[in-house]
Amino acid sequence: MDRSWLKADRRTREFENGVDDLLMFAFENGYNEDKISCPCLKCAHSKSWKARIVKNHLFQNGIDETYTRWIWHGEPNIVESPVLDESDNSVSSNYQFCTRMGEADDDDVLSSDSSDFINHVKGEHEPLYPGCENYTKMKALVKLFNLKVKHGMSDSCFSDVLLLIGSLLPEGNNVPSSFNEAKKTLCALGMGYDKIHACPNNCLLYRGPQDEDETTCRICKASGWKLNKKGEEQERVPAKVLWYFPLIPRIRNLFNTPAIAKDMTWHETERQQDGEMRHPADSQTWKDVDQK
Known part of the structure; x- marks a missing residue:
């Protein structure tokens, strides 16, 4: 089934037909019409609603574009091992970027989730506009969101500010055109809530x-x-x-960087364990937490 509609504009017939296909797929797999997992960016599969509410949420909040395997709506969760081909420039560039983020060992393997995350991080660290040296898209968004929170700016006002900034900058700039688009950027990095x-x-x-x-x-x-x-x-x-603020997505993103992952597992893999109290991990409290 074609799922290119996930990235389509929500105002198009393509997106509407895609939402109908998703709901019909859930019904065909025996899901109750009153208990459909909601894949919108706000609910993120954490809540289930009636089909019509799910449909409204998808048009209002947008859908997670990475939700290409509909495991929350009856599709089997079959994970295929990625094949690294030296001739595949996209995989090669992802691996090189991962290495720049931290020194990767020869046996490091990029999962599909890691690859998506690294691709996203790489895109967000591009200049805010061609020739810009001081700001990346991510840095600009973080500062703008801080202003939004500090001054109690409404979502619609924030969208208008983004449109104004985008019109003032040179063509080809990476400023999002709306609050929802900006929020999706942070959610994709595991910074959702x-x-x-x-x-x-x-x-x-x-x-x-x-x-x-x-x-x-x-x-x-x-x-x-x-x-x-x-x-x-x-x-x-x-x-x-x-x-x-869910913890697991943030931990998963930390483990996507080999050097940070190595530091996070140091107390288990490289700590000297000789019965002496050398590190908090040697305490009985830490050991009790590990057992639980």
């Missing part, structure tokens, strides 16, 4: 299957929705939200 609704009194997080349809805390009975000045519930507006 999950927003989890929480009880306003911190009793619990609404993140389990049993919590999806609850509107009041089952412990303190407080409403899960925000109250306006009149004390009325603003339906679908959460009273409190926890911003969770």
Whole structure:
């Protein structure tokens, strides 16, 4: 099945037909219409919704373009070993870039995930515009996002600022054209986040299957929705939200760099173990954590 639509503009018929194909694929594999894993950039397969909500999310938030194997919708997860061919310039350049990031050993092998990550990092470290020596696309985005947070800039305002900056810079610049496009760049590097609704009194997080349809805390009975000045519930507006930054994608990105991966495993592979207390890893607490 053709999945080139993953990179298509969300306003096109191609993208719409692709979303329909994805949902139909899930139905054909026995998935419940009311419990479809959402592959949008915001949910990132962490939540399941009704099919129509999933469809709305995909048009509103966009889809993860790397989700080419639909393992969350019934497709078998078959991982094929990459074949390194010296004549393949793309693989060769990826390996050379990996080596520049850290000194790779001869037996280092790039997984498909690592290759995608390295390709993305390489692209983001290109000059912000042709001839620019002070800023890369990533450096500029980080500074712009800091300003957005510092001054409470709305998403629409941030999109307008990006458009203005892009129009002021020379042609061929790498400035994203919208907030969603800029956010996708950071998410692709494992810098995404999950927003989890929480009880306003911190009793619990609404993140389990049993919590999806609850509107009041089952412990303190407080409403899960925000109250306006009149004390009325603003339906679908959460009273409190926890911003969770997943750890695993960040650790995986660290291990994509051979030199950093070697440092991260030093205490297990190269630390002197002679019964003396030489490193925190020699402590009983550290050992208890390893056992668990």
